[in-house]
Amino acid sequence: MEQQPTLTKLKRSTPYPRNCTFNPEDWTILSQYWYPVAQCSEVTEKPIAVTLLDVNLVLYRTKGQLVAARDLCVHRGTPLSMGWVEDDEIVCPYHGFRYNTEGKCTSIPAHPDANISPRLCMTVYPVIERFGLVWTSLTGDMENLPSFDAWEDPEFQQIVCPNFDIKGSAGRQMEGFLDVAHFAWVHTETFGDRNNAFVPKYKVENTDYGLNVEYISTVSNYSKEQAHLNLEGFKWRRVFDVYPPFTATLKVYFPEGGQLWIMNAVCPISARQTRLFVPIARNFDKDLPVEGVYEFNLRVFDEDREMVENQKPEDLPLDLQMEAHIMADQTSIAYRKLLKKMGLSFVYTS
Numbered sequence: 364m365e366q367q368p369t370l371t372k373l374k375r376s377t378p379y380p381r382n383c384t385f386n387p388e389d390w391t392i393l394s395q396y397w398y399p400v401a402q403c404s405e406v407t408e409k410p411i412a413v414t415l416l417d418v419n420l421v422l423y424r425t426k427g428q429l430v431a432a433r434d435l436c437v438h439r440g441t442p443l444s445m446g447w448v449e450d451d452e453i454v455c456p457y458h459g460f461r462y463n464t465e466g467k468c469t470s471i472p473a474h475p476d477a478n479i480s481p482r483l484c485m486t487v488y489p490v491i492e493r494f495g496l497v498w499t500s501l502t503g504d505m506e507n508l509p510s511f512d513a514w515e516d517p518e519f520q521q522i523v524c525p526n527f528d529i530k531g532s533a534g535r536q537m538e539g540f541l542d543v544a545h546f547a548w549v550h551t552e553t554f555g556d557r558n559n560a561f562v563p564k565y566k567v568e569n570t571d572y573g574l575n576v577e578y579i580s581t582v583s584n585y586s587k588e589q590a591h592l593n594l595e596g597f598k599w600r601r602v603f604d605v606y607p608p609f610t611a612t613l614k615v616y617f618p619e620g621g622q623l624w625i626m627n628a629v630c631p632i633s634a635r636q637t638r639l640f641v642p643i644a645r646n647f648d649k650d651l652p653v654e655g656v657y658e659f660n661l662r663v664f665d666e667d668r669e670m671v672e673n674q675k676p677e678d679l680p681l682d683l684q685m686e687a688h689i690m691a692d693q694t695s696i697a698y699r700k701l702l703k704k705m706g707l708s709f710v711y712t713s
């Protein structure tokens with residue numbers, strides 16, 4: 364069993380953000396879950412600013428620890444991401460207040476001898492590194508990290524694709540990842556085929572973590588350039604696992620035992636802005652340059668982006684009456700029902 368993330372001792376609640384794009388009820392629910400906010404390699408001693416659910420965060424490393432905190436100095440509201448790390452503490456650039464990795468303020472240079480109130484602190488969030496990504500949660504209350512065994516498997520090569528930003532909602536993006544009827548229409552330049560649009564019946568199961576879907580079809584996963592490798596009549600098996608709210612994995616079974624595992628891990632920056640992280644593992648072509656994987660995935664996600672950024676309403680309607688459904692949409696329907704069960708509203712944002 365993998366070790367589960369633990370909460371830091373100094374847990375504090377984060378107020379509902381000003382100009383928040385989620386309604387307060389939805390924001391409160393979403394803030395309990397874990398999300399990826401950066402690639403591990405992006406976080407160094409130099410603090411960086413990221414946004415999760417309209418909350419500005421700062422990420423940095425001290426010698427021994429990775430820190431995710433609210434990007435706000437409580438003295439005068441300066442973003443701590445403008446500061447720097449020194450002796451395992453982050454220093455605010457405005458008046459030099461220092462905070463340790465637990466968020467405690469340890470120094471007020473203007474009054475070196477004064478007692479520092481314990482209330483004067485930086486809000487620190489629970490944080491964990493997994494699948495090449497930094498995950499955090501504003502409360503850490505819900506355990507929704509996905510399982511992705513191939514990440515630890517020496518038979519597989521592990522690749523983290525470059526981050527992908529979308530001007531659209533996380534729910535629409537996620538649903539697009541789970542949608543099997545669009546391959547033939549949207550992915551015509553990468554792996555889809557307009558002459559193979561039929562969606563056979565498939566199986567969707569509710570699980571303790573979310574959903575498990577098994578889809579078997581003749582839709583090849585080879586790129587157009589590699590299409591000749593496909594075997595006539597080969598049945599392609601795709602297994603989706605959904606970890607609500609916004610993470611899913613897809614395992615694609617290639618001819619001759621090849622496996623490609625793709626994680627669609629979504630950071631809802633706001634209700635209209637989404638950052639997609641894509642860890643990938645494969646047990647074939649391991650000697651080929653990873654740039655080929657980056658490039659192919661970028662093309663696939665670019666094709667999806669055009670749809671996701673233009674759908675209306677921008678949010679995923681959880682009221683099933685609001686859109687028309689076909690047989691092929693079983694996964695989407697089950698996904699919308701799960702989000703509804705989490706307590707999100709009918710059209711779950713603003």
Ligand code: FES
Pocket residue numbers: 436437438439440441455456457458459460
């Ligand atoms: S605003 Fe950070 S020390 Fe004053």
Ligand SMILES: [Fe+2]
Pocket residue numbers: 539540545549550663667
């Ligand atoms: Fe797609």
